[in-house]
Amino acid sequence: MRTFHSYYWIVLAAVIVAVAMIAVANGPVSVPLAGVIDALRGVGDPTAVAIVRDLRLPRVILGALVGAGLGASGAMLQGTMRNPLAEPYLLGVSGGAAVGAVIAFALGALSEAAITLAAFAGSVIAVFVTLAVGRTGGRATRGDLRTLLIAGVIVGAFANAVIMVALASAEPNRIRGALWWMMGSATDATWSRVAWLAGSVGVIGAAVIYWAREIDVLALGEDTAISLGVDAERAGRRAFILAAVLAASTVAAAGLVGFVGLVVPHLARAMGLRAHRPLILAAGLIGGALVVAADLAARTLASPLELPLGAITALLGVPFFLVQLRKTS
Amino acid sequence: MIAVADLVVSYPAARSNAVDGVSFTSPAGEITALAGPNGSGKSTIVRALLGRVDIIRGNAMIGGDEVRALAPGALAQRMAVVPQREETAFPMRVRDYVGLGRYPHLGLWRSPAADDERAVDNALAQAGVVELADRTTDALSGGEWQRVRIARALAQHAHALVLDEPTTFLDVAHEMAIFELLASLARSGLAILLVSHQLNLVARFAHSIVLLDRGKIAVSGTPNDVMKADRLESIYGWPVVVTRDPAVGAPALVPLRRPLKP
Numbered sequence: 028m029r030t031f032h033s034y035y036w037i038v039l040a041a042v043i044v045a046v047a048m049i050a051v052a053n054g055p056v057s058v059p060l061a062g063v064i065d066a067l068r069g070v071g072d073p074t075a076v077a078i079v080r081d082l083r084l085p086r087v088i089l090g091a092l093v094g095a096g097l098g099a100s101g102a103m104l105q106g107t108m109r110n111p112l113a114e115p116y117l118l119g120v121s122g123g124a125a126v127g128a129v130i131a132f133a134l135g136a137l138s139e140a141a142i143t144l145a146a147f148a149g150s151v152i153a154v155f156v157t158l159a160v161g162r163t164g165g166r167a168t169r170g171d172l173r174t175l176l177i178a179g180v181i182v183g184a185f186a187n188a189v190i191m192v193a194l195a196s197a198e199p200n201r202i203r204g205a206l207w208w209m210m211g212s213a214t215d216a217t218w219s220r221v222a223w224l225a226g227s228v229g230v231i232g233a234a235v236i237y238w239a240r241e242i243d244v245l246a247l248g249e250d251t252a253i254s255l256g257v258d259a260e261r262a263g264r265r266a267f268i269l270a271a272v273l274a275a276s277t278v279a280a281a282g283l284v285g286f287v288g289l290v291v292p293h294l295a296r297a298m299g300l301r302a303h304r305p306l307i308l309a310a311g312l313i314g315g316a317l318v319v320a321a322d323l324a325a326r327t328l329a330s331p332l333e334l335p336l337g338a339i340t341a342l343l344g345v346p347f348f349l350v351q352l353r354k355t356s
Numbered sequence: 357m358i359a360v361a362d363l364v365v366s367y368p369a370a371r372s373n374a375v376d377g378v379s380f381t382s383p384a385g386e387i388t389a390l391a392g393p394n395g396s397g398k399s400t401i402v403r404a405l406l407g408r409v410d411i412i413r414g415n416a417m418i419g420g421d422e423v424r425a426l427a428p429g430a431l432a433q434r435m436a437v438v439p440q441r442e443e444t445a446f447p448m449r450v451r452d453y454v455g456l457g458r459y460p461h462l463g464l465w466r467s468p469a470a471d472d473e474r475a476v477d478n479a480l481a482q483a484g485v486v487e488l489a490d491r492t493t494d495a496l497s498g499g500e501w502q503r504v505r506i507a508r509a510l511a512q513h514a515h516a517l518v519l520d521e522p523t524t525f526l527d528v529a530h531e532m533a534i535f536e537l538l539a540s541l542a543r544s545g546l547a548i549l550l551v552s553h554q555l556n557l558v559a560r561f562a563h564s565i566v567l568l569d570r571g572k573i574a575v576s577g578t579p580n581d582v583m584k585a586d587r588l589e590s591i592y593g594w595p596v597v598v599t600r601d602p603a604v605g606a607p608a609l610v611p612l613r614r615p616l617k618p
Contacts, residue, residue, distance in 0.1 A: 246445050
């Protein structure tokens with residue numbers, strides 16, 4: 028196991044700042060790095076100031092927040108469920124959000140706020156359905172958080188069926204919007220959207236960090252957790268809801284950005300982190316950097332065409348993950 | 357001290373009670389063993405102590421208070437448990453793992469202080485695993501892992517230690533080493549409640565044995581009281597003889613082979 032040195036924090040912070048700077052500088056119109064700093068301060072070429080401040084910066088910050096939320100959510104769930112394959116989208120979060128958004132599209136909702144709200148509502152409903160399904164077992168299985176994982180997969184499968192029915196019966200010109208949303212995108216970043224997401228990632232993130240020690244204990248199994256004074260069922264449910272709402276708010280802001288919640292916690296663990304407080308923090312930083320980099324690739328690789336962000340995160344994440352897997356085994 | 361009085365526990369949809377009117381005490385400074393065939397209710401009693409099953413009648417007390425009335429954190433400060441199964445989802449450093457035993461003593465922000473570090477050092481030393489402190493939990497042998505788990509429980513600084521089958525899968529030497537460790541912990545004043553299948557080891561190390569059969573106490577008392585061939589034969593449904601351990605004179609059980617049919 029690698030030893031995590033405290034200077035890694037500085038490296039992580041430097042990486043995310045550097046990636047963000049590069050992302051702000053690049054696009055259809057490149058702005059030199061010095062120009063970026065001037066534009067951030069509001070001086071220099073007014074066009075550059077507008078591009079940087081109104082277009083690129085909100086998009087980069089939105090991407091960073093989406094990645095941070097998904098990374099932290101994944102790190103939390105993998106520990107709580109004691110399962111390296113757990114990720115927020117497995118809990119019905121993505122399925123529920125997609126159902127909400129697709130139904131909104133199919134009904135002809137045009138306002139961005141309506142779709143965001145529908146997605147958020149869909150994922151929250153799906154999470155509570157998952158919780159309810161997970162609790163239908165007897166007392167013997169109820170405390171077992173792994174039941175929740177199975178419940179989440181089942182709710183997700185049901186959501187997929189609803190999406191297919193909704194898409195099949197929707198008008199063709201509305202399907203494209205719905206599909207695009209399901210592939211994830213930071214295109215519609217506005218400062219108000221950034222502010223909303225920053226608020227929810229900040230508040231839920233703080234709660235997650237506060238309760239992270241409990242997850243260290245939960246990761247030892249229910250019996251041991253209880254013997255150490257943690258009400259395993261309650262703590263598990265709390266962790267599940269926090270992680271799900273965190274992921275749901277990112278989905279409402281940018282659609283489905285796959286793979287981040289699964290792969291990022293493993294990258295953080297590969298740095299030698301185990302205790303969940305630093306692990307979740309590091310997963311947030313790595314996730315933020317990954318999504319910002321992926322979004323940069325999504326809008327520059329095939330410019331002026333924009334590629335789906337959710338696909339790029341997977342394309343970037345998978346090789347990275349495989350290299351790590353080879354190193355550790 | 358752990359005291360269980362007239363305890364009745366039943367699982368939903370089960371025809372009979374898993375634990376049916378069991379009473380015993382596990383006093384400080386002694387090893388008390390819960391023994392009996394598979395399904396006799398041993399582990400259910402541990403689950404009842406942890407509050408994981410509903411107690412239908414009777415009670416389980418720890419240090420004079422009912423376990424059901426204690427907050428989880430308060431219970432954890434009095435009783436440490438080494439459950440039968442435990443797997444760390446992600447391997448971690450032994451020292452950090454043992455440090456989790458301090459959880460019930462941590463403050464609001466749950467971050468360890470110098471006292472906690474000292475408690476971890478002591479627990480590692482007591483369990484004889486100081487040299488494993490920097491290893492990761494996936495790089496331990498079965499015997500090492502059991503000792504490390506006991507160290508985690510010792511870091512908890514409880515008065516009572518409950519262990520559920522701590523020597524399953526261990527070879528003779530490691531099994532003996534764990535029992536010797538438990539004996540020394542009992543001498544240091546801990547109340548040790550041990551669930552074990554190893555009747556012969558239990559007969560040599562435990563001060564008293566509670567032998568369960570289908571949820572009820574078949575017999576309890578000193579090893580000499582409990583280790584009677586006719587009784588064990590009817591409980592386990594297998595022919596046995598009881599001899600003497602040549603070294604300390606403790607009763608020893610020898611299950612017999614069935615005579616070959618002519």
